[in-house]
Each structure stands twice: as structure tokens, then as C-alpha cells.
Amino acid sequence: MNDTGLAAQNRLSAIYSQGALYEAVYRGRGKDYATDAAAVAAVIRERCPDAVSLLDAACGTGAHLRHLVKEFTDVEGLDLAPSMLAEARARLPGVRFHRADMAHFRLDRTFSAVTCMFSSIGYLPTTTALESAVACFARHLDPGGVLVVEPWCFPERFTPHQVMSDLATVDGTTIARVSHATLIREGRACRIEAHYLVAAGGTDVRHFTDVHDLSLFHRQEYEAAFTRAGCTVEYLPSPDGRGVGLFAGIRTVG
Structure with a gap:
């Protein structure tokens, strides 16, 4: 882990050192991970019908991956918080998880799709960090692979x-x-x-x-990060108008 990753770890909020409590909080609040995962899978399938592998960056306790593993035959997760990863590994013992900063990681493979859900991208402190993360996601995509990012509030x-x-x-x-x-x-x-x-x-x-x-990134800043990373980009508003929507893009071949 580089110095930036260590600094990010030091900024982790208290709840992220208590994975079991975090899980209980969102279960109690009625967070619908299954519906979220189904919507993301549909976005990916629409753009890459043959997608078989997926990396979930900032995967937390694996609550989305629990459902995405039913949609894709080969999934992996990545998160910075050890307590969150412990919950994820217990939930999905057959899945490979990585401890790393989403803005600075390098794995030994690429995927059909990369996702970053639950507005985790908002924890990045600057547009430079945003662009670094999106570029990192794109580098881990197969040519023609799909990137899906759930933003934080505009x-x-x-x-x-x-x-x-x-x-x-x-x-x-x-x-x-x-x-x-x-x-x-x-x-x-x-x-x-x-x-x-x-x-x-x-x-x-x-x-x-x-x-x-x-961070309150503007829509144009998300879109610029996708473009600079060599991906197309489309903003998909939340169907009910209450959520933050999704950004989806395809890594261009070449």
C-alpha cells in the first residue's frame, strides 16, 4: 500500500472499523442490495451481454457481491477496511478479496465489468483522486468491458x-x-x-x-474522468428520481 493508501486508511470513518455493526445498521435501515445489484447487472448485460467476470471496488461487507455472484461466474471484491473485508470473506468464502485503496491498486488481471457502488466514490477528496480511481477501474477492464459507478450527491x-x-x-x-x-x-x-x-x-x-x-463532484467531473480513462460515459438517472443514479461506460478497444 502506498502513502496515499495509508493516508486514506487513516481517514476511514469509525463505522468502517466495525463491519458487523455496519451490516446491522443498513439491514435495519432496509437497504435493498438485491434490487441494486439486479439493476447494475442489467446495465452491464445491456452493454456487454457476454460479461462473465466482475470486480466490485469499495465492496464493503460484500452485500452487493452476495447477489452479483449469482449473475457472473467470476467475481472479486476490493476494499480498504479490514473489518469490512472480514465480513465479506465470511459471507462469501469462495470469492477472492483484495485490501487496497480504490484510487491506487493493481491486480494481475482484467474483468468484463468493474463496479463501485453505494456512493463510495464520494470519499475521494479531489477531482485528481476521482480521475485516478476511474483510470484505475478502466485499466482493470477488458476491452469493451463495462464500468458502473454510483456517484455521491451532486x-x-x-x-x-x-x-x-x-x-x-x-x-x-x-x-x-x-x-x-x-x-x-x-x-x-x-x-x-x-x-x-x-x-x-x-x-x-x-x-x-x-x-x-x-466530495460533491459535479456531473461533468464524473463524465470527464470516464472520458480521460478511455471510456464512453452515460448518466442513468434513478428511475424514481430520489436516488443518485449511475454512471455507465464502456472501455473503448485499443
Whole structure:
């Protein structure tokens, strides 16, 4: 891992060192990984009907790969957080996982498709890092392979000072989460500060704070990164108008 990768590891939010808790939080919030994975698989099949292999960058606990492995015969995952990878490996023991920074990795192969889901791309701090990551994804594509990236919120759609809350009980553990979002870096990023209360039978209530800094890249900046990486690019809005949509591109031959 290079110095940039180590710096990125040091910036990991607290929740990413607690893979099991992260999994419980999003199960409680009703995150529909199966529907997301089916939509991504359809996007890939439309552009590359014969796709057989897939790399999921920033794969987290493998919740998308759990479903994508049913669509593609050869899948691998990549993430920076050891705790998240531990959950992914336990969930998918037959799948190969790599610990690496999505903006700086080099594997010994290419794939029919590369995905980066759940707005993980937003953790990249600059457009230079964005371009580095997309170029890295493209280098790991077969000629004619498909790249799918789920962006973070565009600047014009971000709501400053938004407060959100969740309460869920999963496998006997109750989790309360309250978050507050503000603009930082002169409006080029947002900071989400989340407070968690976690309680299970027979244990004390635990509190911790989790801070996420996410870049607010413009649509044109995503598109420029795809183009510079030698990929076509198309923005696919969310069908219900509430999600962030997807960027999809094909690595041009040559």
C-alpha cells in the first residue's frame, strides 16, 4: 500500500472499523442490495451481454457481491477496511478479496465489468483522486468491458443542515443513529456527523461519533474522468428520481 493508501486508511470513518455493526445498521435501515445489484447487472448485460467476470471496488461487507455472484461466474471484491473485508470473506468464502485503496491498486488481471457502488466514490477528496480511481477501474477492464459507478450527491442536490434519524433492532442489538450534514471546503464537500447509540441485552449502552467527509463532484467531473480513462460515459438517472443514479461506460478497444 502506498502513502496515499495509508493516508486514506487513516481517514476511514469509525463505522468502517466495525463491519458487523455496519451490516446491522443498513439491514435495519432496509437497504435493498438485491434490487441494486439486479439493476447494475442489467446495465452491464445491456452493454456487454457476454460479461462473465466482475470486480466490485469499495465492496464493503460484500452485500452487493452476495447477489452479483449469482449473475457472473467470476467475481472479486476490493476494499480498504479490514473489518469490512472480514465480513465479506465470511459471507462469501469462495470469492477472492483484495485490501487496497480504490484510487491506487493493481491486480494481475482484467474483468468484463468493474463496479463501485453505494456512493463510495464520494470519499475521494479531489477531482485528481476521482480521475485516478476511474483510470484505475478502466485499466482493470477488458476491452469493451463495462464500468458502473454510483456517484455521491451532486452539489445542486445537496441539502445543508439536513438532520436524519434511524432506530432499528437487528439480532437483539438496538441501534439509534442521528446525523447532521454541513458544507465544507467552500461548498465542494459535505461533512456528515453521525451519533450512534448501540445496546444489546446484558451490555452497557455504547455511544460513538462517526464523521464522513464526502466530495460533491459535479456531473461533468464524473463524465470527464470516464472520458480521460478511455471510456464512453452515460448518466442513468434513478428511475424514481430520489436516488443518485449511475454512471455507465464502456472501455473503448485499443
